[in-house]
Amino acid sequence: MKKLLSIFLLIFSLAIVANTQQDNHAHDHQGEHHEGHDHSDHDGHDHGSHDHSHGDDHDHSHGAEHVAHHGPNACGMVTHSEEFDPGALAFHHISDQNVYNIGTLQLPLPCILYSKDAGVEFFSSGKFHADYHGTGTYAYNKYVLYEGMVRRIQGDFPSGLVEIGHDALGVIEETVYKEEDGKQVEDGTKDVVYLCHNGTKVACDNKSTLDGGLFGGGLTSFTDFSITKNVLSMIIMVLLMSWLFLSIAKKYKEREGMAPSGAQGLFETIIVFIQDEVAKPFIGHKWEKFLPLLLTIFFFILGLNLWGQIPFLGGSNVTGSLSVTMVLAIIVFLVTNLNGNKHYWEHVFWMPGVPAWVKTILTPVEVLGVFIKPLTLMLRLFANITAGHMVMVIFVSLIFVFSKNGTSYIGGYGTSIASGLLTMFMMAIELLVAFIQAFVFTILTASYIGAAVEEHHHAEEHH
Amino acid sequence: MGGSVAALGMGLAVIGAGIGIGMIGSRAMEAIARQPEAVGDIRANMILTAALIEGAALIAIVMAFLVA
Numbered sequence: 001m002k003k004l005l006s007i008f009l010l011i012f013s014l015a016i017v018a019n020t021q022q023d024n025h026a027h028d029h030q031g032e033h034h035e036g037h038d039h040s041d042h043d044g045h046d047h048g049s050h051d052h053s054h055g056d057d058h059d060h061s062h063g064a065e066h067v068a069h070h071g072p073n074a075c076g077m078v079t080h081s082e083e084f085d086p087g088a089l090a091f092h093h094i095s096d097q098n099v100y101n102i103g104t105l106q107l108p109l110p111c112i113l114y115s116k117d118a119g120v121e122f123f124s125s126g127k128f129h130a131d132y133h134g135t136g137t138y139a140y141n142k143y144v145l146y147e148g149m150v151r152r153i154q155g156d157f158p159s160g161l162v163e164i165g166h167d168a169l170g171v172i173e174e175t176v177y178k179e180e181d182g183k184q185v186e187d188g189t190k191d192v193v194y195l196c197h198n199g200t201k202v203a204c205d206n207k208s209t210l211d212g213g214l215f216g217g218g219l220t221s222f223t224d225f226s227i228t229k230n231v232l233s234m235i236i237m238v239l240l241m242s243w244l245f246l247s248i249a250k251k252y253k254e255r256e257g258m259a260p261s262g263a264q265g266l267f268e269t270i271i272v273f274i275q276d277e278v279a280k281p282f283i284g285h286k287w288e289k290f291l292p293l294l295l296t297i298f299f300f301i302l303g304l305n306l307w308g309q310i311p312f313l314g315g316s317n318v319t320g321s322l323s324v325t326m327v328l329a330i331i332v333f334l335v336t337n338l339n340g341n342k343h344y345w346e347h348v349f350w351m352p353g354v355p356a357w358v359k360t361i362l363t364p365v366e367v368l369g370v371f372i373k374p375l376t377l378m379l380r381l382f383a384n385i386t387a388g389h390m391v392m393v394i395f396v397s398l399i400f401v402f403s404k405n406g407t408s409y410i411g412g413y414g415t416s417i418a419s420g421l422l423t424m425f426m427m428a429i430e431l432l433v434a435f436i437q438a439f440v441f442t443i444l445t446a447s448y449i450g451a452a453v454e455e456h457h458h459a460e461e462h463h
Numbered sequence: 464m465g466g467s468v469a470a471l472g473m474g475l476a477v478i479g480a481g482i483g484i485g486m487i488g489s490r491a492m493e494a495i496a497r498q499p500e501a502v503g504d505i506r507a508n509m510i511l512t513a514a515l516i517e518g519a520a521l522i523a524i525v526m527a528f529l530v531a
Contacts, residue, residue: 012508380521387521387524436514
């Protein structure tokens with residue numbers, strides 16, 4: 001116990017010492033004028049690595065490789081703002097990226113991009129020569145990397161590898177106009193990434209997304225099929241799970257009739273729990289057919305949740321991305337509706353046992369329910385995991401906010417201790433949430449499947 | 464008075480979650496007091512129901528976050 005305490009205190013003191021080093025970017029620029037509202041923050045925050053409380057790894061070498069240019073660049077854009085923007089940092093850390101930051105090491109990932117005019121392009125994101133922020137210093141084939149995500153340069157731009165240097169990419173908040181009664185009306189603002197090249201500003205497009213513009217997406221000039229951080233995490237998780245469960249299955253064959261050992265024992269507990277507490281009670285007598293699906297969903301979601309919680313491993317927010325949870329929800333939707341028997345569909349469209357006028361009200365509600373139930377599955381998992389990641393980033397950001405970007409030592413020290421403790425507590429809760437959310441997804445899937453395959457055995461009772 | 468209405472909406476959603484989960488917790492405590500040997504079952508069901516309610520609240524929070 002004493003050893004544990006001493007190790008804990010050592011790590012904490014290291015964290016505090018590391019925190020005080022960040023004031024070599026103390027702000028002594030007066031008279032800054034902002035051209036636009038910028039999200040790219042350059043101050044001493046955890047660069048790309050999703051570390052939570054201990055050991056803020058600041059790469060002290062970045063003074064050498066990066067010109068700390070705080071003023072506006074050649075086009076008048078401010079690319080590295082003085083202000084620390086925790087909201088933008090949080091968004092950056094919960095979104096998908098084309099580079100994988102493990103600690104201070106940046107792993108380039110393959111980019112597979114399709115655009116109408118250039119077709120499919122396959123190259124490594126190392127071509128962008130990105131800095132620790134994930135902002136590239138080179139443009140390749142009209143693509144740039146800004147804050148970890150690939151963008152496409154609009155308009156005329158030379159193909160191939162073009163150097164754009166540091167401080168070339170920034171965000172400008174533009175007002176969006178829409179047509180109304182024949183004239184342009186303001187419709188809110190949008191953040192557009194601009195590239196400053198040879199003194200001219202060129203707009204850069206985000207990748208196409210199916211979210212209808214929620215995260216600045218919609219259908220744009222290119223689609224991103226790359227192996228991003230999320231995809232790589234999923235591939236790693238699938239390989240890990242396959243290896244784990246295949247070896248457990250092999251152990252069962254070898255140890256026929258013997259007591260379970262090692263990982264076999266651990267997973268047998270969980271699998272039997274899901275079989276006895278989730279599958280059998282909720283699905284009924286057809287549980288064997290659906291047990292593999294339930295187990296796959298449970299371990300997949302659990303594994304991905306836990307993978308995102310490991311500090312210094314890039315903080316890949318896989319289950320916190322709407323695409324992944326949407327696919328899981330679509331799978332549940334397909335399985336329940338393809339296995340629906342006559343009584344299930346009868347209950348949806350023409351609920352038996354109620355008066356006719358109630359039936360007409362219930363039918364639209366039930367039909368909507370068929371779609372809303374998987375939708376809530378998707379949103380619940382997404383919201384829980386994303387909220388957890390965001391809270392982590394915000395607790396660490398508190399240190400920077402309270403220490404006023406390194407100028408206030410009292411604020412810095414005090415908040416480091418308090419925030420460190422809070423973050424540890426939140427990480428414990430996040431572990432619990434990882435298990436709970438996987439379990440809730442599984443149990444609701446079992447419940448929906450059970451409703452779909454339920455036999456008609458209550459004809460004699462009132463509905 | 465700064466901020467946006469979305470932040471107000473977030474707060475309201477959390478009030479709902481707080482009330483709901485508080486009620487679950489209190490009933491669970493009463494049930495455990497009545498029948499201490501069922502503590503395992505009650506705890507499992509309490510956590511499950513709390514997760515469902517929290518899901519609804521978190522959906523509201525994340526939607527509000529996206530709006531503003």
